[in-house]
Amino acid sequence: MKLRVYIFIMLLLALFVNYDINNNLYLYRKEVLPLFTEKSDATYSIVIDPGHGGIDKGTSYQDLYEKDINLKIGLYLKEYLEDKGVKVYMTREEDILLSLREIGDFVNDIKPHAFISIHVNSFKEPSYDGFSAFYYSEGGFQKEERIELAQIIQEEVSNSGLWFDREIKEQNIAVLRYSNYPCALLEIGFMTNEKDRERLTNENILKTTGESIGKGILKYVTLKN
Numbered sequence: 600m601k602l603r604v605y606i607f608i609m610l611l612l613a614l615f616v617n618y619d620i621n622n623n624l625y626l627y628r629k630e631v632l633p634l635f636t637e638k639s640d641a642t643y644s645i646v647i648d649p650g651h652g653g654i655d656k657g658t659s660y661q662d663l664y665e666k667d668i669n670l671k672i673g674l675y676l677k678e679y680l681e682d683k684g685v686k687v688y689m690t691r692e693e694d695i696l697l698s699l700r701e702i703g704d705f706v707n708d709i710k711p712h713a714f715i716s717i718h719v720n721s722f723k724e725p726s727y728d729g730f731s732a733f734y735y736s737e738g739g740f741q742k743e744e745r746i747e748l749a750q751i752i753q754e755e756v757s758n759s760g761l762w763f764d765r766e767i768k769e770q771n772i773a774v775l776r777y778s779n780y781p782c783a784l785l786e787i788g789f790m791t792n793e794k795d796r797e798r799l800t801n802e803n804i805l806k807t808t809g810e811s812i813g814k815g816i817l818k819y820v821t822l823k824n
């Protein structure tokens with residue numbers, strides 16, 4: 600072997616053996632690679648879906664639209680989770696409409712630790728008020744996880760003292776059916792109830808609600824992973 604080729608190979612080996620940045624870029628140090636994998640501090644990933652949008656206003660009262668409230672709470676929730684180091688993916692951050700199938704595909708592409716869809720309820724009887732986390736488990740799929748996710752969020756929101764506790768409920772909801780990952784749909788207050796409507800227009804309450812939901816999600820993902 601020519602000397603120059605030999606020196607070149609030795610230099611290459613020396614370079615790789617010692618090359619180590621962020622504990623991620625190494626060749627021989629540990630038994631297996633990840634060679635050049637991306638280092639991320641985000642341990643958990645969450646998808647947030649602020650329900651409705653665009654021409655679909657959701658439920659409404661005069662010029663108060665569900666789609667706008669959902670987005671506000673969703674953004675407060677995002678802020679809270681990102682502050683805790685969670686990687687957050689929003690289905691929308693502006694006034695646009697995605698189909699439920701598109702939302703399901705978005706979730707399944709990301710493969711999050713949890714998926715949360717945010718809504719406001721309404722009912723013909725105006726005395727109905729409060730907060731409910733809905734789950735759905737088709738044929739028992741992820742039943743335990745989904746109930747647990749809904750239950751933990753329900754408890755945290757109930758602890759905030761802001762909303763009447765309507766308890767968790769099972770309902771066959773398309774967006775939950777499409778998701779391959781643990782998920783819950785939250786109905787935050789009733790647009791048809793006067794007191795809830797006041798809460799839904801109070802930024803502090805929306806922020807605290809977003810934070811309570813975030814606490815629940817964090818508790819769930821920490822427990823499960």
Ligand SMILES: [Zn+2]
Nearest residue numbers: 650657718719
């Ligand atoms: Zn809705």
